[in-house]
Amino acid sequence: MTAPTPDQPFEQPWQAQAFALTVHLHEQGHFTWTEWAEALSAQIHSGTDRPYFGHWLSALEALIAAKGITSATQLSDTAQAWKDAAARTPHGQPITLD
Amino acid sequence: MHDHSDHSHMSDIEARVRALETVLTEKGYIDPAAVDAIIQTYETEIGPRNGAHVVAKAWSDPDYRAWLEEDATAAIHSLGYVSRQGEHMQAVFNGPGQHHLVVCTLCSCYPWSVLGLPPVWYKSPPFRSRAVIDPRGVLADFGLVLPEGTAVTVHDSTAEMRYLVVPERPEGTEGWSEEALAGLVNRDSMIGTALADEPAEHAQEGAR
Numbered sequence: 637m638t639a640p641t642p643d644q645p646f647e648q649p650w651q652a653q654a655f656a657l658t659v660h661l662h663e664q665g666h667f668t669w670t671e672w673a674e675a676l677s678a679q680i681h682s683g684t685d686r687p688y689f690g691h692w693l694s695a696l697e698a699l700i701a702a703k704g705i706t707s708a709t710q711l712s713d714t715a716q717a718w719k720d721a722a723a724r725t726p727h728g729q730p731i732t733l734d
Numbered sequence: 735m736h737d738h739s740d741h742s743h744m745s746d747i748e749a750r751v752r753a754l755e756t757v758l759t760e761k762g763y764i765d766p767a768a769v770d771a772i773i774q775t776y777e778t779e780i781g782p783r784n785g786a787h788v789v790a791k792a793w794s795d796p797d798y799r800a801w802l803e804e805d806a807t808a809a810i811h812s813l814g815y816v817s818r819q820g821e822h823m824q825a826v827f828n829g830p831g832q833h834h835l836v837v838c839t840l841c842s843c844y845p846w847s848v849l850g851l852p853p854v855w856y857k858s859p860p861f862r863s864r865a866v867i868d869p870r871g872v873l874a875d876f877g878l879v880l881p882e883g884t885a886v887t888v889h890d891s892t893a894e895m896r897y898l899v900v901p902e903r904p905e906g907t908e909g910w911s912e913e914a915l916a917g918l919v920n921r922d923s924m925i926g927t928a929l930a931d932e933p934a935e936h937a938q939e940g941a942r
Binding site (some may be wrong): 642646650652653654655656657659660661662663664666669670672673674676677690693696697700705706709710711712713714715716717718719722723724725726727729731733 | 740743744746747748749750751752753754755756758761763764766768769770772773776782786811818819821838841842843851854857858892893894
């Protein structure tokens with residue numbers, strides 16, 4: 637148990653983005669909040685040691701794949717495309733997918 | 735200076751989030767502007783001040799307190815704090831000999847509409863696992879030692895039911911306005927890991 641310290645809800649922008657994507661998809665009716673809580677709980681109790689928003693992101697990926705919205709392959713291919721795009725983009729310029 | 739190339743680096747996790755946005759946008763599942771608006775709302779508009787308003791009103795207005803006890807969801811909505819996840823709210827009231835503590839052992843369910851986003855410790859495995867087994871030990875870690883005879887009730891949140899702790903109104907605040915009272919209601923006091931601030935603490939702040 638660590639001592640309570642003041643903190644920000646999000647430590648990094650991607651965490652806020654992952655959070656907001658989840659809230660937005662729920663508001664659009666793509667899953668119920670109970671389904672979301674179950675997906676998140678499954679990650680937290682999976683035995684994999686990750687930071688909290690790491691669990692959050694894995695839960696979101698798993699839930700939308702389970703809903704047939706996209707596939708794990710499509711997500712990983714797109715993630716790799718973003719990494720490739722970043723690697724060829726000079727620092728300071730916006731990173732874009734071709 | 736580091737000797738990497740001057741090209742950009744994107745971490746695996748950032749790339750995964752970008753991939754989600756890209757795929758979901760292309761397929762028409764999300765509107766990126768709406769996603770940005772949600773972030774903006776949670777970072778600036780929704781926070782523990784909402785809950786403090788509810789608590790201060792319950793301290794000042796017996797009718798509102800009774801409504802909050804009876805139907806917290808409606809009483810909270812009446813102040814404009816509407817949950818986006820559709821869960822029910824229950825208010826639990828601290829009093830002499832009775833203290834309430836809220837946890838989510840399952841994951842991190844939290845009353846967002848009144849408290850904003852949960853603090854890091856609320857989501858941590860030690861808090862989630864120990865709050866039920868050893869609530870007094872957890873409270874002691876937060877520097878809160880309750881009298882021997884005080885009962886501690888732990889409430890385990892779910893996706894459908896969230897709890898708001900109404901702390902005891904501090905002594906020496908008779909005649910205070912609702913707004914001044916709200917200033918004494920800190921976030922942790924509404925989770926149950928702290929008490930409301932003492933009026934003297936605020937007087938000192940004013941004198942500094």
